[in-house]
Amino acid sequence: MELFTETATWKTEEHGLIAETARKIFADHLTPKMPAYIKQGYIDREFWKLAGQQGLMGGSIPTEYGGSGGNIGFDAIVLYELAASGNASWTYIVQSIVMHYIIAYGTEAQKQRWIPGLVSGESVAAIAMTEPGCGSDLQSIRSRLVRKGDNYQLNGTKTFITHGTTTDLVIVAAKTDSNERSKDISLIVLETNGATGLHRSQKFEKLGLMGSDTCELSFEDVMIPRENLLGQREGTGFYQMMTQLPWERLALGVVALGSIDYTLAQTIEYVRSRQAFGQRLMDFQNTRFKLAELKTKAEMLRAFVNDCIVKADMGILDTAAASMAKYWGTETQNLVAHECLQLHGGYGYMMETPVARQYADARVQMIYGGANEVMKELICKSIDL
Structure with missing residues (x-):
């Protein structure tokens, strides 16, 4: 799967190329090392620097500070591909958020001092x-x-x-x-x-x-x-936070979509091969109906997230829409993880099964970036109650 829909107006050839690059780097250099990173509790600087060298962290940063000069879609693609690889423990989302704060509110001297190191992976924020x-x-x-x-x-x-x-x-x-x-x-x-x-x-x-x-x-x-x-x-800090939080919350929705696509792909592969009562799990109507429900929710989220990316690129993404992307995306992510773990049965409870890690990783998504209860309050402010 991919982040963008077939009709996404924001997608360019360059976006497709960065998606391919990110997919390959994560498959070759992050997935094999993630068990070791989990054991030590942090990601090595070696990977941060590799991501910087390959242009994964500077797509939306102006060229004069070491970036590629693209739009916010480049950050969204990297975050999606990261989650879709099953490796959300590399929390690049924080690096992206910090860079955008400095780009938006930093002086020229501050940008020149801090941004190049964040783009290259020499600095972690x-x-x-x-x-x-x-x-x-x-x-x-x-x-x-x-x-x-x-x-x-x-x-x-x-x-x-x-x-x-x-x-x-x-x-x-x-x-x-x-x-x-x-x-x-x-x-x-x-x-x-x-x-x-x-x-x-x-x-x-x-x-x-x-x-x-x-x-x-x-x-x-x-x-x-x-x-x-x-x-x-x-x-001016509260204003700065309120202005930047829509991107953070949309980014969490993007991560949720990537995780959903990964979890569904892993589950579909499992139920195709797992036998029970003389037939594949995929052959049970309950399994097929569950997957149909989850796939529908994923595609609804994909369409909404793409619309939000367009608005973010235009500078018109408002608090309510970003809160919806965060709330709905992370709630759906947790639902998908729950249902897919159930389809795995006892194996889903074992941490060596990918769906178990997705289940554990998903839970915090409804808490950080503003708890989902707060998102609902923010959405209510856009309603004439």
Whole structure:
């Protein structure tokens, strides 16, 4: 399967080429090593750099910063092919999100300093928004930035930070001075090398995405140059997050679609070969009807995601549509994983079976990027209730 539909207006020949390249790289260099990455709990820099060399991480980044100068569709294709290869533990989605924050709000000096390393894979990025006790409620964060001459002093704690133990560059959301819920939030970039007062916890033991490192970051009087502030003005962070979150949520919908296609393909192969009561599992009407239902949901999601990509490329993807892509996509992903594991029977419960890992990896999709309950609230705001 492919991300784009036959009638997708955003697809070009170049998009098809990057899809082929990504598919080959993941098959040759990621899938064989994923068991080792899962065991160690993070992806080696060797793969990050290979992905950079092959142009997987810079498709939508302007050429003057090392990218290919394409549209957001290039990021979407890489994310889809990654999930469709069964390897969502390489959380490139975070690298993409961070790059787009810096492209959108960074000064020329900031872009020149940080973007080329992120495109090449020399640097690995993280974004630190969530805090213990506030979850999806970003307005309630307590981390503080206080001016100290030419620097900011950062104090606070962030949790569930993807790439937290290995990151070189972290976008941190914190408040500056006042107690405003949203007007006081700022985004600042912390370079972790030599950052005194930065403490990283041990890697969290997670249910899924075990090849991606996640931890807690705490900041104790960490000094960051004032020039690292994104947007050049304090108090613009909440607006920046709300503007960028639609891409993050659409990206999660794209990942969901890739995972769905992979899980269905694995399940179809299994039920064609598995025998029960003297016939193939595929020959049972229940099996065929289940697959028909899941395939229909996948194609509905594919059409909607493609429409959202067009809107994102045009700069008109709104919060409601992005929230629908995230909510519906991840709910469907979890449904597909559940039904396909059931079709595998006892073998589906064994972690060496691909569907088991997809089942475990899918669960967090309904939580991060804004819990699906929050997505429903955002969708409701677009309805004249």
